Amino acid sequence: MNLTLKVWRQKNSNTPGRFETYQARNVIPDMSFLEMLDVVNEDIIARGEDPIAFDSDCREGICGMCSLVISGIPHGGHRGTASCQLHLRHFKDGDTVTIEPWRAKAFPIIKDLITNRSAFDRIIQAGGFVSVNTGGTPDGNALPVPKTDADRSMDAAACIGCGACVAVCKNASAMLFVAAKVSHLNLLPQGKAEKDRRVLNMVKQMDSEGFGNCTVTGSCEAVCPKEISLSFIAKMNRDYGVAILKGR
Ligand code: SF4
Ligand code: FES
Known part of the structure; x- marks a missing residue:
């Protein structure tokens, strides 16, 4: 399946951010959302560009590090599911997905999708x-x-x-x-x-x-x-x- 991603990119908390568009090509429905971002980052790195910064650790819903607002809803809006547990089968081929960091004054942005919690x-x-x-x-x-x-x-x-x-x-x-x-x-x-x-x-x-x-x-x-x-x-x-x- 193919997805269009609109990802929030921001160098640091003092620099204005913006959405950048990326293509997630030939990703498979059983991939997790974070694995899809890994694949997109491999493409970005191969082009010599700066990969998308995002937090993760356990990738199994235990540590609380993953923190993505996916199409307007923190963790993507599936009950009892952290961003790392969200699978691409919940999206349709050709979907456009926005990805943003947590937005709160008490959680300043460090870079891209990473906030200081x-x-x-x-x-x-x-x-x-x-x-x-x-x-x-x-x-x-x-x-x-x-x-x-x-x-x-x-x-x-x-x-x-x-x-x-x-x-x-x-x-x-x-x-x-x-x-x-x-x-x-x-x-x-x-x-x-x-x-x-x-x-x-x-x-x-x-x-x-x-x-x-x-x-x-x-x-x-x-x-x-x-x-x-x-x-x-x-x-x-x-x-x-x-x-x-x-x-x-
Ligand atoms: S959403 Fe809030 S209450 Fe629920 S696990 Fe995360 S920090 Fe804890
Ligand atoms: S990466 Fe640990 S809860 Fe998501």
């Missing part, structure tokens, strides 16, 4: 951890965890930190990401000691990074490759309210 790292550093004394491995049964809490915590922990929720949001809100990271620890007994401090510090860091407010449109949940539920935002808001009241 270290704002997420700083939010995690503000509270996305538990402080424990190191020592011998404790008995697995020493700290009982209700099954419902364990399941819900695991659902939140599935967040891969890709940033699609920010990219799709009209307010560039990071609430779904932060809610997932706060909740996966706050739900467990191991996370209780730092529960209040965690939610206050992570929300404070989120605000200082320039992410917008949540107006509950739900677009974040719709594009999230791990289908993180909006209900975690409600849970984080409750944890935040309780922490504020306790502080008073």
Whole structure:
């Protein structure tokens, strides 16, 4: 199959960007979207030009590095699917596909399709951890965890930190990401000691990074490759309210 690609090219954050048109010729439907970009880059390199810069690592939906807005939708709009898991069989021969980076003030463009998502790292550093004394491995049964809490915590922990929720949001809100990271620890007994401090510090860091407010449109949940539920935002808001009241 053949595709026409309109790809955002931008040298760095200080240089204006533009769409460039490329042809993906004789690509096969079972290729992943990133493999198709590899093939296009081989052609570009053979012509002596600068290849398209894009992020990837695991290429199996685990690491959160792939970050492409494909025809206007972060990760391309297939439920529970990261850009690296998207296959060309979802496109038609002859389609024109636009490829852009995440667009949010808190994610400045580094080059082409690569953005700087270290704002997420700083939010995690503000509270996305538990402080424990190191020592011998404790008995697995020493700290009982209700099954419902364990399941819900695991659902939140599935967040891969890709940033699609920010990219799709009209307010560039990071609430779904932060809610997932706060909740996966706050739900467990191991996370209780730092529960209040965690939610206050992570929300404070989120605000200082320039992410917008949540107006509950739900677009974040719709594009999230791990289908993180909006209900975690409600849970984080409750944890935040309780922490504020306790502080008073
Ligand atoms: S909540 Fe979903 S979309 Fe947002 S960073 Fe986590 S995995 Fe990505
Ligand atoms: S490259 Fe790791 S999630 Fe896509």
